Amino acid sequence: MAEEPDLSNSVNLNLFLAGVEKRAFRIAQFAVADSDNALDIVQDSMLDFVRRYRNKPEDEWAPLYYRVLNSRISDAHRRRSVRNRVWGWFARDSEDDIEDPIQTAKDPKGEDPLVLLERTRLGTNLEKAISSLPLRQQQAFLLRAWEGLDVAETAFSMGCSQGSVKTHYFRAVQALKEKLKEFGND
């Protein structure tokens, strides 16, 4: 037998999820680079979060929700890498796939990333830069810088140590600066 959900709890949950769902969608979209897949991930994560943690204290909801979301994203990544490995047996590298070293070489001018950031108004370049980060760096950066979780909450959400979060975050910031500089010079 299923019981009726508590109304006040449902109202608070609704407010919480309404507040995080768009950012969660963008985080999933950066990770899987596909809107439909990202929507599925967010919808599944909301179902799972409500089913398992609706009775937890409200101040624990954010790290718990992002833990569920990150777990779903990691599952999607794992599935994709297995699929790619299987298809890799059938696919062959074509000459078009080989990068031209001249095209990928950095501009020696080396402009300040902050100036470039202001000039290009980020937009597409920022999306490209965040999407190209390794998954763990991406998660650490978005949860800390955008979602505003502290180091301990981010570590809980990512299922790793606080030291790892600091390392991932530092590397993510450095990589973003480099990539934005690179994209800005294109």
Place this chain on the structure above:
Amino acid sequence: MTEINRDIKFEQQIRKELDQSLESLGLNVEKQLQAGRLRALNQPVQKWSDRLRLENWIPAKSFAVVAVVLMAVSLWYTTRPQLMASKAEELEVLTITASLDMYKDLEMLQWLAETDEKG
């Protein structure tokens, strides 16, 4: 501007840009997110007693039964007597192409050989 201040400003700008990107998600995405949220909120709450119900344990029980059957079959195959292992003489009898009449009186021939040896 120090490196730390530069980093802080850099992150603030990224945050601002990411926040702005939420405004252009599109109506379709927003509707689907809302529908997913409502579906999550309206799902029935499971009680602890429901989780202990028999139906919930069917997959676990099925797995246990399959595991036991597999183990029993593998044990039976590894421990049963080797029925096919035959002696060399029996193999010789089976593969002989000559007349089998002699082998019908094998016992008598063995007795004859033994009495010859003794005599």
